[in-house]
Amino acid sequence: MKRLRHVVRATVASFRVAIMMAVQYRASFVAEAVVSVFWLAWTIVPLFVLFRFQRGVAGWSQDEALVVVGFFITLSGVLDAFVDPNLSAVVQHVRQGTLDYVLLKPIDAQLLVSVHRTAPSKLPHVLAGVIVAVIAAARLPRAPGAADLGAAFLLLGAGTAILYSLWTMVVSLSFKFVRVDNLSYLLRTFVDAGRWPTAFYPVVVRFVLTFIVPVGLMTTYPALALRGALSTSGLALALGVALAFFGAARIAWTLAVRRYASASS
Amino acid sequence: MKALMRALRAMPAMLRVGFAEMVAYRAELVIWILTALTPIIMLLVWDGVAANGPVGGYDRAAFARYFTAGLFVRQLTSSWVVWELNESIRTGTLSPALLKPIHPLAFRAAENVVVLPFRLVVMMPIAVALWLWRPEMGMFIEARALPLCLLSIALAWAMNFLAQTVFGALAFFAEQSLGLFNVWFSLWALLSGYLFPLELLPSWARTIVWYLPFRSMLAVPTEIAAGQLGGAEALLEVGVQAIWVVLFFFAARAMWRAGVRRYEAFGA
Amino acid sequence: MTASNDPVVVVDRLSKVYRVPRKDPGLRGSIGSLFRRRYQEVRAVDGVSLEIRPGERVGFLGPNGAGKTTTLKMLSGLLVPTDGSIEVAGHRPWLREPEFLSQITLVMGQKMQLIWDLPPRETFELNRALFDLDAAECKRTLEELVELLELGPLLDRPVRNLSLGERMKCELAAALLHRPSLLFLDEPTIGLDVRMQVAVRQFIAQWNKQSGATVLLTSHYMADIAALTPRVVVISSGRIVYDGSLETLVDKLAPERRVVVMPLRPLSQEELTAAAPFVLEEGRLVVTVVVQEVKRVVDRALRELPVQDLAIEEPPLEDVIAQLFSSEAEA
Numbered sequence: 072m073k074r075l076r077h078v079v080r081a082t083v084a085s086f087r088v089a090i091m092m093a094v095q096y097r098a099s100f101v102a103e104a105v106v107s108v109f110w111l112a113w114t115i116v117p118l119f120v121l122f123r124f125q126r127g128v129a130g131w132s133q134d135e136a137l138v139v140v141g142f143f144i145t146l147s148g149v150l151d152a153f154v155d156p157n158l159s160a161v162v163q164h165v166r167q168g169t170l171d172y173v174l175l176k177p178i179d180a181q182l183l184v185s186v187h188r189t190a191p192s193k194l195p196h197v198l199a200g201v202i203v204a205v206i207a208a209a210r211l212p213r214a215p216g217a218a219d220l221g222a223a224f225l226l227l228g229a230g231t232a233i234l235y236s237l238w239t240m241v242v243s244l245s246f247k248f249v250r251v252d253n254l255s256y257l258l259r260t261f262v263d264a265g266r267w268p269t270a271f272y273p274v275v276v277r278f279v280l281t282f283i284v285p286v287g288l289m290t291t292y293p294a295l296a297l298r299g300a301l302s303t304s305g306l307a308l309a310l311g312v313a314l315a316f317f318g319a320a321r322i323a324w325t326l327a328v329r330r331y332a333s334a335s336s
Numbered sequence: 337m338k339a340l341m342r343a344l345r346a347m348p349a350m351l352r353v354g355f356a357e358m359v360a361y362r363a364e365l366v367i368w369i370l371t372a373l374t375p376i377i378m379l380l381v382w383d384g385v386a387a388n389g390p391v392g393g394y395d396r397a398a399f400a401r402y403f404t405a406g407l408f409v410r411q412l413t414s415s416w417v418v419w420e421l422n423e424s425i426r427t428g429t430l431s432p433a434l435l436k437p438i439h440p441l442a443f444r445a446a447e448n449v450v451v452l453p454f455r456l457v458v459m460m461p462i463a464v465a466l467w468l469w470r471p472e473m474g475m476f477i478e479a480r481a482l483p484l485c486l487l488s489i490a491l492a493w494a495m496n497f498l499a500q501t502v503f504g505a506l507a508f509f510a511e512q513s514l515g516l517f518n519v520w521f522s523l524w525a526l527l528s529g530y531l532f533p534l535e536l537l538p539s540w541a542r543t544i545v546w547y548l549p550f551r552s553m554l555a556v557p558t559e560i561a562a563g564q565l566g567g568a569e570a571l572l573e574v575g576v577q578a579i580w581v582v583l584f585f586f587a588a589r590a591m592w593r594a595g596v597r598r599y600e601a602f603g604a
Numbered sequence: 605m606t607a608s609n610d611p612v613v614v615v616d617r618l619s620k621v622y623r624v625p626r627k628d629p630g631l632r633g634s635i636g637s638l639f640r641r642r643y644q645e646v647r648a649v650d651g652v653s654l655e656i657r658p659g660e661r662v663g664f665l666g667p668n669g670a671g672k673t674t675t676l677k678m679l680s681g682l683l684v685p686t687d688g689s690i691e692v693a694g695h696r697p698w699l700r701e702p703e704f705l706s707q708i709t710l711v712m713g714q715k716m717q718l719i720w721d722l723p724p725r726e727t728f729e730l731n732r733a734l735f736d737l738d739a740a741e742c743k744r745t746l747e748e749l750v751e752l753l754e755l756g757p758l759l760d761r762p763v764r765n766l767s768l769g770e771r772m773k774c775e776l777a778a779a780l781l782h783r784p785s786l787l788f789l790d791e792p793t794i795g796l797d798v799r800m801q802v803a804v805r806q807f808i809a810q811w812n813k814q815s816g817a818t819v820l821l822t823s824h825y826m827a828d829i830a831a832l833t834p835r836v837v838v839i840s841s842g843r844i845v846y847d848g849s850l851e852t853l854v855d856k857l858a859p860e861r862r863v864v865v866m867p868l869r870p871l872s873q874e875e876l877t878a879a880a881p882f883v884l885e886e887g888r889l890v891v892t893v894v895v896q897e898v899k900r901v902v903d904r905a906l907r908e909l910p911v912q913d914l915a916i917e918e919p920p921l922e923d924v925i926a927q928l929f930s931s932e933a934e935a
Binding site (some may be wrong): 076080081083084085088091092093096167168169171172174175176177178183229329332 | 630677681682683684700702703705706708709710712715716719721722729730731732733734735736743807886
C-alpha cells in the first residue's frame with residue numbers, strides 16, 4: 072500500500088512537472104487551434120472526395136466513415152498531447168545520456184518516461200476530433216444507446232493503450248538505433264492508416280491493421296460499437312488485442328533497458 | 337558565381353561525406369523511407385472504391401499507375417531540410433556552418449540529393465510488389481515521356497527544397513516556424529495530388545488548385561510519369577513548374593539573407 | 605546485521621567487454637559496412653577488484669577511456685557486468701532494486717538531471733516525490749544543503765539562467781536530497797572555473813563529514829584527488845594499477861626533486877663547470893636528484909655557490925601520474 076502511494080505520488084509529481092515545462096514553451100493554444108483546422112481539412116476532405124462518386128464504400132456510409140475519421144482525429148490528438156512528447160524526450164535522453172538519471176530513480180522507468188512530458192497545446196486536436204465524431208454520430212440513422220456509448224469509450228481507451236504500446240515499442244527500438252528522431256513520423260504513418268474504416272482495405276491489410284499494427288482496430292471498432300454493429304465477442308477481441316500489445320510493449324521496454332545497460336558506455 | 341563554382345568543386349567530397357553519414361545511420365534512412373508509404377495506403381482505399389467500376393475517370397489500373405508513379409516521385413522529390421535548418425538555427429550549430437566556404441544550403445542540397453539513389457533502390461521491391469498485385473497498370477512510364485518526366489521531377493525537387501528552405505529560414509524570426517510548416521505541409525498533402533488524383537476534385541476546386549504551387553510539386557511529375565499528362569499540356573505544366581521554381585528561389589534567397597543578417601546581429 | 609565497518613562496496617574481478625562496430629575507411633568501406641558489420645572487442649574494465657568501507661572517500665584516477673566511468677556505472681547499476689562479482693550496500697546494483705536506488709546517488713559532470721526550463725526548486729520537489737521523502741525531513745536536508753552550497757538566491761531562478769558553476773551546485777543538492785549513503789561522482793569538476801572547483805571539493809568533503817556518506821569520485825584532474833580523496837585508485841586500460849594513499853604513490857613513483865638555485869650574480873665559465881652537476885637553465889642553476897640526495901646537494905650549493913634564492917620542487921603530479929600510465933601502456 073505504501074508502495075502504491077509512492078508510485079501514485081511520483082506519477083502525479085512527474086505529470087505536474089510535465090505541465091509546468093509545457094507552459095514554459097508558450098506554444099499558443101490559438102496557434103495550435105489554427106493548425107488543427109488545417110489538419111482537419113486534410114483529414115476530412117479526402118473522405119468527401121471519396122464519397123463524391125459513391126453513396127457507400129465497403130458497406131460504410133459517409134457519416135459512418137466520418138465517425139471513424141472523428142475518432143482518428145481524437146486519438147491522433149491524444150498521441151500528440153500525451154504520447155509523442157514522451158517519445159521524443161526518451162530519444163533525447165538516450166542521445167544525451169540523461170536516461171541514466173531516470174534509471175537511477177526508485178520508480179519504474181517506463182512509468183516515469185510515460186508521464187514526464189506533455190503537450191497540452193495539442194488538446195484542440197482532441198476536441199476537434201470529438202466534435203467531428205459527435206456531429207457524424209448525430210447524423211446516423213440509428214442513435215447510439217448507452218451501452219453503445221459505453222463500449223465506444225472503452226474501445227477508445229483501448230485504442231489509446233494500443234497507441235501507447237506501439238509508441239513504447241518504437242521507443243525501445245531507439246535504444247539501438249540512437250539517431251532515430253523521425254520515429255514519431257514512422258508512428259504517424261502507421262496511425263494514418265487508421266483514418267479509414269478497415270473495411271476499405273484488402274483483406275490482408277485489414278488483418279494487419281487489426282492484429283499486427285492495430286491502428287485500424289482502434290478507430291474502426293469504437294465506430295462499430297457506436298452504431299451498435301459490434302458484437303460482445305468483437306468487444307472482447309479488441310480489448311484482448313489491446314492487453315496483448317500492452318504486455319508486448321512492457322517486454323520490449325524491459326529488453327531495451329537491459330540492452331542499454333549492457334551496451335552503453 | 338565563384339561561390340557556385342566552389343560549391344560544385346566540393347560536390348564530390350560533400351556527396352561522399354553525405355553517403356558515409358547516411359550509411360552510418362541507415363536505420364534512420366529506412367524509417368524515413370517507410371514514412372512515405374501513405375500513397376500505398378491511399379491506393380488501397382481508392383482501389384477498393386474503384387472495385388465496381390471507374391471512379392471519376394480512374395479505373396483500378398489508372399489508380400495503380402498514378403499512385404505507383406506518385407510513390408517514386410515523392411521519394412525523389414522529398415527533403416527534410418526544414419527540420420535540419422530549424423534545429424541548426426535554434427541550437428546555434430548554424431554558426432560554424434556559416435563560416436565554411438561552402439554555402440550551408442549547398443551542403444544540405446548535396447546531402448538531400450545523395451540519398452535519392454538509395455531511396456530508389458528501396459522503392460524497387462515495393463514497385464514490383466504493386467505491379468504483381470495490379471499487373472493491369474502496365475509499365476507506368478513510357479520511354480519518350482522519360483526526359484520530360486525527369487525534368488519535371490527535378491523541378492519538383494527544387495520547389496520542395498526551396499519551400500522548405502523558406503520555412504526553415506523562418507526559424508530565424510519565429511519560434512513557431514515548424515507550426516507554420518505543418519500548415520504548409522497539410523495544404524500540400526491535400527492539394528498536391530498526394531492523397532488523391534486532383535482530377536477527382538470538382539471543377540471549381542480544380543481551377544483553384546491550378547493556381548497554387550502544390551500541384552507542381554507532385555501532381556505534375558506524377559501525371560507525366562503515369563502517362564496521364566502529355567504533349568503540349570505537359571510542356572505547359574512543366575513551364576509553370578519552372579516559374580514556381582524561380583519564384584521560390586527568390587523567396588528562399590531573400591528569407592535566407594534577411595535571416596542570416598538577423599542571426600549575425602543578434603548572435604546565435 | 606552487518607557490522608558498521610563492513611565494506612559497503614565489494615568488487616571482485618569485475619569486467620566489462622563491449623562489441624564495437626568497425627568501419628574500414630573510404631567509400632568502399634562505407635558500402636561494405638552497409639552489408640556486413642564487423643565488430644571488435646573492447647575491454648573497458650578488465651578484472652577490477654577492490655573494497656570500500658563506509659564513509660571512505662575514494663578517488664578513481666585515470667586517463668580518458670581508462671574505465672573509470674564504466675566502473676562507476678557498474679557500481680551504480682547502470683551497466684551490467686560481463687564478468688566478476690559486484691556488491692554495493694548488500695545489493696547487486698544492476699538489479700536496480702528500489703531499496704538500493706534510494707541509498708545511492710550519481711552526479712555526472714557533463715549531464716544534468718535538473719529540469720532546464722524550471723527553477724531548481726521544482727526539480728527538488730520532483731525528487732522528493734520520486735524518492736518518497738518525508739516533508740519535514742526533506743526540508744531539513746534541503747536547508748542544510750542550501751546553507752552549505754549557498755543556494756539561497758538560486759532556488760527560484762530557471763536553471764537555464766544559472767551559470768555552469770551555479771548549476772553544478774544545484775545538481776549536487778538535487779542528488780543529495782534523499783540523503784544517500786553512497787555518493788558517486790563522475791568528473792564533477794569538469795568545465796568549472798578554479799574557484800568553483802574548490803567550492804565543489806570543499807562541499808563534498810564537508811558533506812562526507814556531516815552525513816557519513818561514502819564518496820566515490822572519478823576524475824582525470826589531479827587536483828580533485830589531491831584535495832579530496834586520501835585514497836586513490838589508479839585505473840589504466842581497464843585495470844587497477846595502484847590502490848592506496850596518494851602520498852605513498854607519489855613517493856614511490858617520483859622519488860626525485862628538482863633543486864633550483866637563483867644565483868646572486870652571473871657565473872663565470874669556470875664557476876659553471878665547477879658547479880656541476882648543476883646545469884644552467886634560463887639563468888638559474890638546476891639539478892634533479894633523488895630525495896635522499898637533496899640534503900647533500902642543498903648543503904653543497906649553499907656552501908659553494910652564490911645563492912640568492914633556493915627552491916626544492918616536486919615534479920608536477922600530472923607528470924607523475926602520466927608516467928605511471930605510459931609505463932602501464934608499455935607493459
